Each structure stands twice: as structure tokens, then as C-alpha cells.
Amino acid sequence: MILKQLIDLYDVLDSPAASGEAAVAFLRGVNPTCDAETYVLEGPKGSTDMVRVRIPGAHGRSTGGDAPTIALLGRLGGLGARPERIGFVSDGDGALTVLACAAKLLSMHARGDVLAGDVVLSTHVCPHAPTSPHEPVPFMGSPVATADVNREEMGGAEAQGPWAADAVLVVDTTKGNRIMNERGFMISPTVLQGCILRVSDDLVGLAEIATGRPTRTFPLSMADITPYGNGLYHLNSILQPATATAAPVVGVAITTQTAVPGCATGATHVTDLDEAGSFMIEAAKAFGEGTCSFYDTEEFDRFQARYGSFAHLQTMGALPAENPEA
Template structure:
């Protein structure tokens, strides 16, 4: 169970003095030999906001992972969000912070497991960012949190070429499409293709929640770059545009349309479900016992229909 880690991370993110350095201090307290934790601070895109966006990257090596020259695969877990807080307009953490809570709680849990000798087969790389002063953007059906930097900059810092598959975790409550309180996964996106929902991940999700698996729809626009001007459900699938690896979105959802910019709207039960799902996916994927897509069918699709990598770009203007 990861109740302790979820509680510690929520308390940290709710702190008005939240910073990348504070996150690193918590993670360092659980770090074991060979694990690395870095913070890279980047100025906001808005020159009128003299703050930094702190990118966190945690690497937990596996017993037979690439870090040690092994052959087991690496799972990437990306906590997507705009920001954890919206000071001074809001007091405390906002709903948008959920993706980072899941990512950091997973990092803390995996670090403690590694420290205790419960080491996964392959490496796990976990990334997210910390920001506390962003604007709130008007959007329908609910307002969105602003972003300290562009989605492309986030991908530069949060998507690692060593990731062989990626879980992108993001709050996705501000819509009228997923009417379920809990978590849901997307179909797999890879190099411009929207592939079937992975059966192995469905099984892991059902085990983690004790309920039938919930999924959410992904459109072609959702897997194109965020800044291209087309409609996007939200930024959950954005790591897809920066990698050849398969990407699956892990959405934290609600029955009502809940804005990411409101406080008091993070649900620990759903967060814990997402952490359990992410942890078991890390175990099974790096062990070679769970797949994100059917590789042979993907090869046949490319042979018959060609490359769709153009959907990872901004396309023709």
C-alpha cells in the first residue's frame, strides 16, 4: 500500500512554500544507492512573472535495467499538470495538482522499496514539475489552470529517450465526457497511431481498483502538439508528440465537471488507485509481463498504411 506516501506528498504540495527543493528533500530522505533525483529550474515563459518552474526527475534503477547495462525495459511515468497552486488567487493546492501527486507518491514508494531491497527488474523514470504562481485560463465547460511554460518545454524536461513506454497521469475532471469518479485509461498512442486499449493494462487497472476498467476517448487532435491551435481534451497525451514510445493516459476523473483551478477537489481514494495502478504497471512492464500494444500488428499497420509521424508535428500551415 502507498497510503503513507500519498499523504506525505499531499501535505507537501498543499504547503504555500512549495518548491522543487522541498520536493527533492522529501525524496532524498528515501533515496537508495544508485537512485538519482534532480531538479532543473526554468524561468516562466511570461516575463511579467518572476518565478521558476522546477522540473523533477527521479530514476530508480532495476536489477537488470539499462542503468546497470541490463536488458529489461524502462517505464516512464510523467505527472502532467499546469501547476499545483495558483497563488495569490487561490489558497492551497488545486485539483490540477493530482498528476504530480501520483507521480511523486510513486517515486517516494519506489525509492523506499529500492531502499528495502524490493527492486524491480527494469528502470523506472518519473518526471513532473512544480509551479505555484500561474494564471487561470477561461475554457469551456470549466476554466483551466494556466501553465508556467509551454507544453513543448515540459516535454523537453519530462520525456526521456530511455523511456520504453510512458504513463502520462493528469487530472481530467473538467469535462462532461468521463462521468466516473476514480481513474480511467486511454487507448495507446504511438507515432501518430491511436491503437487499441491495452488488455494487459485493463487487467492491472481492474486489480488496482476492484472495479471494471474505465477508459476515456482520445481523438486525433489530442495526440498532436498542444500549441497547434486545434481542440485538445487536455494535455494528458502530450508526451506522445516527443517520443517513439507508446503512451497511455491515466486520467483522474469525476462524475461532475470539476475545474482544475479549484481547491478542495483532490480525492485521495482516486489518487491511491492511480498510484497502485502505476506501481503494478511498473512491476509488470519492466518484468516483460505486460504490454502497451501489439507490436506485430503495429508493424503490419505501418506496412499497409505508412507512417503517421506527421501527427507528432504541427503539420502544414
């Protein structure tokens, strides 16, 4: 349960003065020794504050062990659409959820409940983001390029070092559509190096435990796992990190029964975020222990042996970008 962390962090983030420094200060208040950093990422329409946190595992790479590392990412355009809209927008739920997960894991670590593997968490904090047209409801835009955020979330220059992830969970508000018609969260099929694989049985089981109900999953098109800016329709940016890593990626979509704009205020349902975040923490526990697999390695190898690599879908393809700032 991360309700307390969500409520406390909502108060920090629901402000025109919200910043990466304020988020990191909150996390250090939970655990003063936490490995957290924030820095400004400049973009074509402004800037945002990247936030990264690493929580060492008892047998993780950061302590010389060999337990796998999982990344928990919070996707968004911005926390607010000021001055157009006043208040915390629906699109900010991904950042809020991941920062609450970080706070909970830091609290657990300080108390002696240490996970087996390292957990790295990343998101960004932007209280003044633009909006952009999208059907059926407007999206939140971003002051920075999606490709730049992808790179930073996946570790930037340290992508093969201490921030390298063996699997990725991405939580993102995914309410601006008419194909997900339930309140709560849904998980995607696993996306790996340009391939849409089947839904992980292990993650299905963990989602059932976290919610007490059958797991809800959502469909993906091939276009959804290609980079933004290629002129193709994307459900949203939830699978964009899959374009920047060779690790398996699963989307954790926060959903509603009706289409809710990403720029809508008063649309954060804290109990839905609590379920999504609790699921992500349980997945982090199990993945580090080696009891949760995102995909069947033998099946993936057979797929590639027959059909070759689909990694070209992680690129912009043969034609130039139509919107390089997307």
C-alpha cells in the same frame, strides 16, 4: 498502497513555498542514495521546477541489463493558482501521484524489493501558475511552454541515454469535461507515433486488479494527440508527451462524476490517487518483467505497412502555430 506517501507529500506541496528542492529533499529522506534532481525551467510567463527521479532495476539499463525502462509522468499546469486561489488545486494531482509513486518505489528499493527494469519519473512543481479559459470549466495554465515540458519529461538532451523510456504512463487530472462521469481513474488507448491504437489488454487486467472493478477507459480524438498551440481543441494535456517520443504512451486520467475546474481547491480525492498510483506501480513491475505490453507490435507494423506513418501528427503540421506559448 501509497496513501501514506500521498498524505505526506500533500503536506509538502500544499504551500506557496512548494519547490522542486522540497520535493527532492522529501524523496532523499525516504532513500538518501536516490538518483533525483531538480532544476528551474524558464518560460514566457515565469518558471517552474522540474523534478526527475530514476530508480534502477535489478536488470535495467542503468545496471548493464536489458530489461525495458518505463517512464511515469505527472502532468499539470501548476500545484496552485496563487494569488487567485489559495491552496492546492485539482490540477496538482498528477504531480502528487507521481511523486508518491517515486517515494513508494524508493522505499521498496531500499528494503530490497527491486523491480526488474529501470523506472524514471518526472513532473514539475509550480505553486503559482496562471489560469486559462476552457469549456466547460477553466483550466490551469502554465508559466512554461508545453513543448518545453514535454522535452524535459522525456529526458531532454538525455532522451537517448539513461532517461530513455520504452513506454510511458502519464497521470493527469482530467475532470474538466462531460465525457468522463465516474470517480476514480480511467486509461486511454495506446498512442504511438501519431496513431491511436486499441486499449492494452495487459493494462486493462492490471487496472482491474488495482481497483477491484471493471476497467474504465476514455475516448481520444485525433486532435488530442497533436501538439498544443495548433488551434485545435484538446481534452487536456494528458497525451502531450506522445508528441515528444517514439515510445508508446498511455494516459491515466484522474476523473470525477461532475466537471471540476483544474483551478478548484479542496478537490483532491486521495483514494482516487491511491488507486491510480498503485496501478502505475504494478504496471512498472510487469513492464520491466516483460509481462505487460502496451501494444501489439505485429499489428502496428501491419498498420504502417498499409497506411504509412502518422508521425506528422506529432508535429505542428503545415500551418504556423496559433499560440506558440500553449
